[in-house]
Amino acid sequence: MTVTLPPPSSQFQERRTLLYQPGLKRNRFNRICNAIAATFALIAILPLFLVLFYVLIQGGRLISPRLFTELPPAPGLSGGGIGNAILGTILVTVIATAISVPVGVGGGVYLAEYSSRGWFAQFVRFGNDVLAGVPSIISGVFIYGLIVATRFFFDQSYSAMAGGIALAVLMLPTVIKTTDEGLKLVPQELRWGAYGVGASRFVTITRITLPAALTPIATGVVLAIARAAGETAPLIFTALFSPFWPEGVFNPIATMSVLIYNFAIMPYEAQNELAWAASFVLVILILAANLLARWISHLTKA
Amino acid sequence: MTTSSTTVATDVCMSLQDVTISYGSFEAVKNVYMDLPRGRVTAFIGPSGCGKTTVLRALNRMNDLIPGCTLKGRVIFDQHDLYDKRVDPVEVRRRIGMVFQKPNPFPKSIYENIAFGARINGYRGDMDELVERSLRKAAVWDECKDKLQESGFSLSGGQQQRLCIARAIATEPEVILMDEPCSALDPISTLKIEETMHELKRSYTIIIVTHNMQQAVRVADMTAFFNAEAVEGGSGKVGYLVEFNNTENIFNSPSQQSTLDYVSGRFG
Numbered sequence: 001m002t003v004t005l006p007p008p009s010s011q012f013q014e015r016r017t018l019l020y021q022p023g024l025k026r027n028r029f030n031r032i033c034n035a036i037a038a039t040f041a042l043i044a045i046l047p048l049f050l051v052l053f054y055v056l057i058q059g060g061r062l063i064s065p066r067l068f069t070e071l072p073p074a075p076g077l078s079g080g081g082i083g084n085a086i087l088g089t090i091l092v093t094v095i096a097t098a099i100s101v102p103v104g105v106g107g108g109v110y111l112a113e114y115s116s117r118g119w120f121a122q123f124v125r126f127g128n129d130v131l132a133g134v135p136s137i138i139s140g141v142f143i144y145g146l147i148v149a150t151r152f153f154f155d156q157s158y159s160a161m162a163g164g165i166a167l168a169v170l171m172l173p174t175v176i177k178t179t180d181e182g183l184k185l186v187p188q189e190l191r192w193g194a195y196g197v198g199a200s201r202f203v204t205i206t207r208i209t210l211p212a213a214l215t216p217i218a219t220g221v222v223l224a225i226a227r228a229a230g231e232t233a234p235l236i237f238t239a240l241f242s243p244f245w246p247e248g249v250f251n252p253i254a255t256m257s258v259l260i261y262n263f264a265i266m267p268y269e270a271q272n273e274l275a276w277a278a279s280f281v282l283v284i285l286i287l288a289a290n291l292l293a294r295w296i297s298h299l300t301k302a
Numbered sequence: 303m304t305t306s307s308t309t310v311a312t313d314v315c316m317s318l319q320d321v322t323i324s325y326g327s328f329e330a331v332k333n334v335y336m337d338l339p340r341g342r343v344t345a346f347i348g349p350s351g352c353g354k355t356t357v358l359r360a361l362n363r364m365n366d367l368i369p370g371c372t373l374k375g376r377v378i379f380d381q382h383d384l385y386d387k388r389v390d391p392v393e394v395r396r397r398i399g400m401v402f403q404k405p406n407p408f409p410k411s412i413y414e415n416i417a418f419g420a421r422i423n424g425y426r427g428d429m430d431e432l433v434e435r436s437l438r439k440a441a442v443w444d445e446c447k448d449k450l451q452e453s454g455f456s457l458s459g460g461q462q463q464r465l466c467i468a469r470a471i472a473t474e475p476e477v478i479l480m481d482e483p484c485s486a487l488d489p490i491s492t493l494k495i496e497e498t499m500h501e502l503k504r505s506y507t508i509i510i511v512t513h514n515m516q517q518a519v520r521v522a523d524m525t526a527f528f529n530a531e532a533v534e535g536g537s538g539k540v541g542y543l544v545e546f547n548n549t550e551n552i553f554n555s556p557s558q559q560s561t562l563d564y565v566s567g568r569f570g
Contacts, residue, residue, distance in 0.1 A: 116369055189406035197419030197473050198396030212409050
């Protein structure tokens with residue numbers, strides 16, 4: 001049995017070899033586009049590597065045990081460390097986390113589980129998105145006006161608590177958003193299953209839905225902490241600065257970001273070097289937090 | 303009390319009286335009257351979109367979770383109208399358990415999957431014993447007994463579904479609702495679940511939605527056939543109950559032409 005193929009139509013070009021031909025117009029065009037895209041991608045990540053590299057070179061060589069245990073020197077003297085600022089950053093971030101996580105997770109739970117997508121929930125979501133875009137210095141001024149200027153806590157003005165609250169304002173939108181989105185990812189069948197065995201809404205949320213969404217929520221919280229730990233603007237006029245060891249939650253406190261801001265532009269070599277060292281420690285901390293977030297987000301896939 | 307005037311025969315477990323369920327302004331299923339017998343398996347069959355799942359979910363107020371879903375009429379269970387304002391839906395679901403179309407074990411260990419429902423229902427007995435008893439009743443004990451602490455997701459689809467049945471049994475409900483429990487399963491798992499149902503009907507009232515008519519014949523004592531038809535001025539098809547009788551009558555000598563057409567495969 002023979003099959004006669006129809007002759008190729010003359011309106012098309014002649015049949016060519018199936019082998020790849022680099023000289024073809026489409027192949028040349030393809031290579032050029034690839035090259036352009038790759039170049040822009042390289043340019044895009046260049047700042048990241050330059051910043052990391054420069055901070056590592058400038059700050060990395062200054063790392064020593066003294067850096068973590070000593071106070072900054074008085075102007076004109078040399079040596080010293082940034083122990084108080086490291087401690088201060090940790091303290092302020094812990095305060096901010098302690099405030100923003102309960103409020104943020106609670107708000108996210110309300111949006112995703114309780115609100116029936118009415119106007120109030122829409123309004124809260126919209127407000128949350130706006131809050132996420134508010135410049136960080138605005139949250140600083142806000143807390144300054146609300147707490148610092150009014151001497152809200154025990155007649156103290158600048159304090160670690162005020163700084164922590166200012167950072168909490170910055171962290172809130174991220175925590176609310178990730179909780180809301182994380183809960184939306186929980187399959188509806190899981191909630192039905194819990195209701196089906198007679199669980200109330202509260203039990204369903206605390207025992208089934210929230211644990212199921214723990215990974216995205218924890219990732220969001222860690223990323224929010226990483227962002228807050230590096231903020232300067234909200235701390236300048238809330239936590240202020242202190243050349244001494246932290247005296248308490250309601251006193252001014254040194255933080256690494258404000259230390260960098262203060263010391264980097266001082267006309268003293270020792271202070272400038274400490275600013276670089278603090279930059280290095282801060283970058284490493286934030287890098288570690290991001291890696292931790294990635295690790296957490298991989299947990300469920302395993 | 304509004305429901306005391308209704309006489310409910312002792313062998314009637316649940317009674318639907320002129321039930322109409324709507325999603326928003328759209329009526330999904332209309333004017334259902336039905337007496338579901340106690341200690342039997344009742345199957346709901348019918349083409350897609352005829353409202354059989356909607357009716358099933360109305361029986362333990364699962365439709366409450368769907369925004370805009372409303373019910374008119376009465377669903378009598380244990381001498382109460384389940385849709386009375388004073389009725390607590392959580393208590394309803396504790397006594398009327400449910401197994402869903404897709405296996406949905408909790409992201410916990412097999413043991414915890416069973417223990418969760420019992421614990422929130424205030425079970426005070428020996429938990430190990432309850433877990434074993436429930437898994438045995440659902441015919442999944444042999445596959446689970448060596449890995450009770452492993453995740454519920456480590457089981458196959460059929461085993462997960464039987465775990466969900468065990469989970470429903472563990473709270474000792476009076477009625478178990480099953481929404482196409484075998485639609486995601488292979489024939490062997492399906493057979494095992496059907497055997498489980500035969501075991502369970504000694505102690506429970508079972509109501510099952512199924513697309514598989516052979517399954518209805520195999521497991522059900524009673525069968526309800528639902529159909530849907532377009533109504534004048536309506537935006538879509540409205541479901542209604544065509545016929546409710548012994549399974550044998552439905553499949554061998556139905557009184558309605560559309561039932562005969564459906565069970566003999568002429569449409570649907």
